[in-house]
Amino acid sequence: MHPTPYLYAGRMDGSPDLELRHLRCLVAIVDTGSFTDAAIELGVSQASVSRTLLTLERILGVRLLHRTSRTVAPTTAGVEVLARARHMLAEADELVRQATTGHTRLRIGHAWSAMGRHTAEFQRRWRDRYPDVELHLIRHNTPTGGLAEGLCDLAVIRTAIDTRRYAHALVGHERRYVALASDDPWARRRGIRLSEIRERTLVVDRRTGTTTLDLWPEGARPHVEYIQDVDDWLAAIATGRCVGVTPQSTATQYRRDGIAYRLLRDTEPVPVHLIWPQQSPHPATHAAVALLADLYREDAGSPKV
Secondary structure, X not given: OOOOOEOOOOOOOOOOOOEHHHHHHHHHHHHHOOHHHHHHHHOOOHHHHHHHHHHHHHHHOOOOEEEOOOOEEEOHHHHHHHHHHHHHHHHHHHHHHHXXXXXXXXXXXXXXXXXXXXXXXXXXXXXXXXXXXXXXXXXXXXXXXXXXXXXXXXXXXXXXXXXXXXXXXXXXXXXXXXXXXXXXXXXXXXXXXXXXXXXXXXXXXXOOOOOOHHHOOOOOOOEEEEEOOHHHHHHHHHOOOOEEEEEHHHHXXXXXXXXXXXXXXXXXOEEEEEEEEOOOOOOOHHHHHHHHHHHHHHHHHOOOO
């Protein structure tokens, strides 16, 4: 079934309201090439198709189709309206799909790195344990990984949490690494001390990064260059003029030619949380929390190489 509610309601001049069925009618006529075939596709009479198109043209105040005994083709205005109609219908169908799939789909957002080295295993175990709940991982470059924007049901967060807005659970910790150009002299070492970073230019993702100057004491802080995205962060590091500090998940998920990662010594690990709305959480939220926490716990108990 297709949604047919009003797109715009409450017109004050008494003229008809624009409805999704008007747009569907226009698209059907153009796609099928005739009013007769459009009527068959829509399951209505040919007269109904003609009336619906006429109503749409009256609402918009423009002629949308050139019609002859053999052909139907959009006018110049019709071409523009048709493109907009297709977009609006796709958005409406997606709205209905999201509403009707409900709890059969779980969307987990992240700003970068997803679940790090646990990403693939999380997906495999989720599919095995919860085959009726389709899992989607969504990358969105915002501090909440798309949760504030309504793009996901919960999100993986490695930065500060607004506990007034979101419920949260600590699922694990990740060691910090230094990201540097693969031909950097430091790349020949196994680890870097935090105090050594002050000698370098540090590139920081101001929007979603985990690194702040609070890691260093005042008077011993490195020069900072700010960027806005992990790809820009990697590009700056690859030039050799900057280094970065990042959780282990980045070293796992963003292995690139020209980039090396080395353990950053004498620093606290980065906490990893899942966050979700305070009200009406997804029913599978706690299952996701438990599974991801198990994976981090297993990793913490395994020998480090």
